[in-house]
Amino acid sequence: MHAEIIAVGTEILLGQIVNTNATFVAKRLADMGIDVYFESVVGDNESRLLKEIKKADSRSDLVILIGGLGPTKDDLTKQTVAKFLGKRLIEDSKAMNKIVRYYHETGKTMTENNKLQALFIEDSIALKNETGFAVGNYFKNANGTDFLLLPGPPSEMKPMFVHQAQPILQEAYFNDHLLFSRVLRFFGIGESLLVTKLEDLIDGQTNPTIAPYAKTSEVTLRLTASSKSEDEAVNLLDQLELEIAKRVGEFMYGYGDDNSLVAVIVEQLKKKKLTISAAESLTAGEFQSTLGSISGVSEVFLGGVVTYSNKAKEQLLNVSHDTLLNKGAVSEETAKEMATSVRTKLGTDIGISFTGVAGPTELEGQPVGTVWIGLSIKGKETTAKLYHFSSNRYLVRERAVLSGLDYIRKSL
Amino acid sequence: MHAEIIAVGTEILLGQIVNTNATFVAKRLADMGIDVYFESVVGDNESRLLKEIKKADSRSDLVILIGGLGPTKDDLTKQTVAKFLGKRLIEDSKAMNKIVRYYHETGKTMTENNKLQALFIEDSIALKNETGFAVGNYFKNANGTDFLLLPGPPSEMKPMFVHQAQPILQEAYFNDHLLFSRVLRFFGIGESLLVTKLEDLIDGQTNPTIAPYAKTSEVTLRLTASSKSEDEAVNLLDQLELEIAKRVGEFMYGYGDDNSLVAVIVEQLKKKKLTISAAESLTAGEFQSTLGSISGVSEVFLGGVVTYSNKAKEQLLNVSHDTLLNKGAVSEETAKEMATSVRTKLGTDIGISFTGVAGPTELEGQPVGTVWIGLSIKGKETTAKLYHFSSNRYLVRERAVLSGLDYIRKSL
Numbered sequence: 001m002h003a004e005i006i007a008v009g010t011e012i013l014l015g016q017i018v019n020t021n022a023t024f025v026a027k028r029l030a031d032m033g034i035d036v037y038f039e040s041v042v043g044d045n046e047s048r049l050l051k052e053i054k055k056a057d058s059r060s061d062l063v064i065l066i067g068g069l070g071p072t073k074d075d076l077t078k079q080t081v082a083k084f085l086g087k088r089l090i091e092d093s094k095a096m097n098k099i100v101r102y103y104h105e106t107g108k109t110m111t112e113n114n115k116l117q118a119l120f121i122e123d124s125i126a127l128k129n130e131t132g133f134a135v136g137n138y139f140k141n142a143n144g145t146d147f148l149l150l151p152g153p154p155s156e157m158k159p160m161f162v163h164q165a166q167p168i169l170q171e172a173y174f175n176d177h178l179l180f181s182r183v184l185r186f187f188g189i190g191e192s193l194l195v196t197k198l199e200d201l202i203d204g205q206t207n208p209t210i211a212p213y214a215k216t217s218e219v220t221l222r223l224t225a226s227s228k229s230e231d232e233a234v235n236l237l238d239q240l241e242l243e244i245a246k247r248v249g250e251f252m253y254g255y256g257d258d259n260s261l262v263a264v265i266v267e268q269l270k271k272k273k274l275t276i277s278a279a280e281s282l283t284a285g286e287f288q289s290t291l292g293s294i295s296g297v298s299e300v301f302l303g304g305v306v307t308y309s310n311k312a313k314e315q316l317l318n319v320s321h322d323t324l325l326n327k328g329a330v331s332e333e334t335a336k337e338m339a340t341s342v343r344t345k346l347g348t349d350i351g352i353s354f355t356g357v358a359g360p361t362e363l364e365g366q367p368v369g370t371v372w373i374g375l376s377i378k379g380k381e382t383t384a385k386l387y388h389f390s391s392n393r394y395l396v397r398e399r400a401v402l403s404g405l406d407y408i409r410k411s412l
Numbered sequence: 413m414h415a416e417i418i419a420v421g422t423e424i425l426l427g428q429i430v431n432t433n434a435t436f437v438a439k440r441l442a443d444m445g446i447d448v449y450f451e452s453v454v455g456d457n458e459s460r461l462l463k464e465i466k467k468a469d470s471r472s473d474l475v476i477l478i479g480g481l482g483p484t485k486d487d488l489t490k491q492t493v494a495k496f497l498g499k500r501l502i503e504d505s506k507a508m509n510k511i512v513r514y515y516h517e518t519g520k521t522m523t524e525n526n527k528l529q530a531l532f533i534e535d536s537i538a539l540k541n542e543t544g545f546a547v548g549n550y551f552k553n554a555n556g557t558d559f560l561l562l563p564g565p566p567s568e569m570k571p572m573f574v575h576q577a578q579p580i581l582q583e584a585y586f587n588d589h590l591l592f593s594r595v596l597r598f599f600g601i602g603e604s605l606l607v608t609k610l611e612d613l614i615d616g617q618t619n620p621t622i623a624p625y626a627k628t629s630e631v632t633l634r635l636t637a638s639s640k641s642e643d644e645a646v647n648l649l650d651q652l653e654l655e656i657a658k659r660v661g662e663f664m665y666g667y668g669d670d671n672s673l674v675a676v677i678v679e680q681l682k683k684k685k686l687t688i689s690a691a692e693s694l695t696a697g698e699f700q701s702t703l704g705s706i707s708g709v710s711e712v713f714l715g716g717v718v719t720y721s722n723k724a725k726e727q728l729l730n731v732s733h734d735t736l737l738n739k740g741a742v743s744e745e746t747a748k749e750m751a752t753s754v755r756t757k758l759g760t761d762i763g764i765s766f767t768g769v770a771g772p773t774e775l776e777g778q779p780v781g782t783v784w785i786g787l788s789i790k791g792k793e794t795t796a797k798l799y800h801f802s803s804n805r806y807l808v809r810e811r812a813v814l815s816g817l818d819y820i821r822k823s824l
Contacts, residue, residue, distance in 0.1 A: 013448045015439025016625060020430055022453075027427025036425045037460060039453035041434075048449060055467075213428065278718075284704025285697025288718045292696025295772045295805060303724030305717050306690075306700045312715030312758055316728070346724055360707045393707060 004060035008068040010043040021066045044074040057145045067152030069134035071113045082121045089119040092126040095135045127164040132156035177226045180233035184221045189251040191219045261405045269300040274349040278304035279342035281355040287401045317341040328364040335374030335384040343376045351376040359393045371400045416472035420480040422455040433478045456486040469557045479564030481546035483525045494533045501531040504538040507547045539576040544568035589638045592645035596633045601663040603631045673817045681712040686761040690716035691754035693767040699813045714758045729753040740776040747786030747796040755788045763788040771805045783812045
């Protein structure tokens with residue numbers, strides 16, 4: 001089973017947009033066990049597109065075309081594939097109704113070409129577009145290559161792939177079993193160490209499979225079980241997760257593709273009804289801004305200070321002049337005073353502080369990447385931890401923020 | 413002159429990394445006036461790679477291969493192209509010395525395969541790798557297709573393309589004239605309006621050419637002049653910029669590819685020796701964190717507060733209880749009090765404040781996207797401006813931060 005992805009769009013060849021669609025689809029195909037041998041990009045040009053389709057047809061079992069389903073004269077994908085297959089285009093009445101209704105309701109003028117978006121290749125399955133107008137197509141070729149056509153805008157392509165296309169592909173190529181995935185998320189352990197600790201599991205994987213992905217500052221493992229029933233899959237996944245947790249459980253903070261350390265922490269704070277405030281020096285507001293990215297965080301996050309300068313540390317937090325002078329701004333004592341002070345000032349349950357050297361040059365004789373994080377929890381003794389991060393300004397700040405979140409997670 | 417880009421790497425086909433290299437190269441080729449008709453991705457597999465090379469050779473004048481120049485057994489690009497061309501691989505002594513020196517200095521053990529990175533195709537030009545070990549290649553084919561080989565890591569590929577390959581391509585294909593580019597940066601005007609205002613210039617463009625690029629919240633115009641001398645090019649670019657400035661000059665904030673509104677503002681503050689502090693509600697520290705991303709900002713940025721809750725507004729900024737009760741947290745009065753208070757508390761020349769509705773639900777009867785920005789400048793009357801942004805939480809915050817920077821720019 002070999003698939004191939006063709007992205008259609010001159011704007012990709014001009015370097016105006018990045019072809020993230022191919023990445024999205026390729027990753028999900030890999031998870032399903034479908035090999036992608038080729039990806040290509042071709043402009044909005046019928047003869048070049050037709051040649052690409054012929055070549056793909058000759059070497060792949062499934063050809064996925066992304067883009068070119070819209071209403072403009074540049075959009076040629078459906079028409080070209082239909083021509084190649086010797087098929088007509090016919091109308092999807094639901095999609096057509098949606099288009100007509102939209103123009104009726106908004107009072108805008110519908111031009112003839114808008115209707116093109118509701119056409120699909122005869123003898124294929126029309127795929128509903130939840131977030132736009134252009135329908136997708138899945139054409140199952142009894143004696144040849146299959147075709148899947150998806151719209152170009154990622155906001156339309158992604159839901160169509162996940163909700164419409166993926167179940168169809170599953171049914172078409174793996175109808176004797178079902179796939180179930182579980183994503184485990186890790187922080188504080190690098191990909192290579194994680195993989196080493198799980199080496200025998202990964203090398204010996206058959207069912208479930210284990211796929212590690214590394215991001216800048218975290219690693220995820222996608223476990224995928226193939227089975228006849230959901231119960232059986234859950235059981236397989238539970239067993240494997242248990243074995244993984246035995247070895248690296250302390251680094252695991254959550255589940256799911258659409259999750260993050262900050263989302264998990266905010267959820268826990270809400271559940272435990274704990275409020276939080278922060279005092280930031282080197283991170284300059286990035287920790288609080290990260291909290292602020294979570295919708296509904298106002299339930300637990302009250303605010304804080306950004307004490308970038310020593311003056312601000314004294315003025316806004318009453319960090320003692322003595323401490324700054326004798327211990328330094330980047331010190332355990334300053335971190336603790338900052339955390340305690342912001343917590344007291346705002347009357348929260350938790351106060352966290354960040355002070356360190358973001359670079360480009362060392363500070364108070366301490367190298368770039370040195371960071372103290374202070375944590376003050378109501379009723380407990382204030383603590384602080386020393387970290388040494390890589391020497392890139394951007395990464396030092398990002399890792400400091402994530403380490404702060406992890407510090408809270410381990411204290412809860 | 414048709415070029416084609418082939419990225420080599422199984423990790424792209426697995427969806428593990430995004431093919432940003434192709435975007436980077438395609439954009440620069442477009443700026444040079446070289447058309448890219450095809451892009452493709454092929455895995456680390458010799459026979460499939462060889463087929464792709466043959467096909468590309470048959471249809472393009474220049475084939476650019478990216479990736480597969482490293483030391484592992486997966487890295488096959490150089491070997492495969494050499495085989496296709498019927499050429500041997502020979503050693504680049506400078507590159508070899510660099511490799512040997514590295515292993516000598518670090519005390520690490522050099523394995524034989526590390527030397528592979530210093531090999532290049534005979535009768536081609538070896539391209540120096542400033543940030544890594546694998547040399548690139550440019551093979552000019554007297555009676556056929558030319559080949560350019562670049563390393564896969566973007567940190568190696570980008571400087572090699574810009575510093576080594578681009579001048580060679582310029583010389584090889586445009587030796588009768590030189591290209592000079594100037595990038596103009598705009599904020600506060602959308603791409604479509606900008607393009608409309610410059611429609612006649614864009615439609616009639618010959619030399620210089622005008623290429624607009626839209627990012628999330630800003631637009632850039634790349635002007636490219638082709639001429640026999642730099643003086644002539646500068647003159648052409650100056651004339652065009654003047655005409656553009658007449659029409660949309662108020663939205664133009666700076667120049668250059670590697671620039672941003674925040675970098676321009678920090679530079680101006682440094683030049684004018686003006687210090688700044690900030691009080692943020694809905695942006696939750698994102699404005700200050702954006703300042704903090706600029707190296708050396710501590711010269712002008714002292715700190716500030718994040719007053720996410722009303723309690724924090726009273727506690728940290730002494731915003732009057734009356735104002736919050738009668739005018740609301742999202743109001744002109746609160747914005748002004750916040751800006752003035754943070755400026756006074758930290759004794760800075762400028763104080764800026766952000767208060768608004770990030771969503772997901774409306775606040776105090778005001779819709780998501782409503783934002784007040786307050787600006788207090790020493791010796792001037794404090795002002796505030798009302799903005800209405802799109803209703804996506806992420807964008808509301810980002811646009812608020814950028815609008816705040818633009819507000820400062822216009823006041824300086």
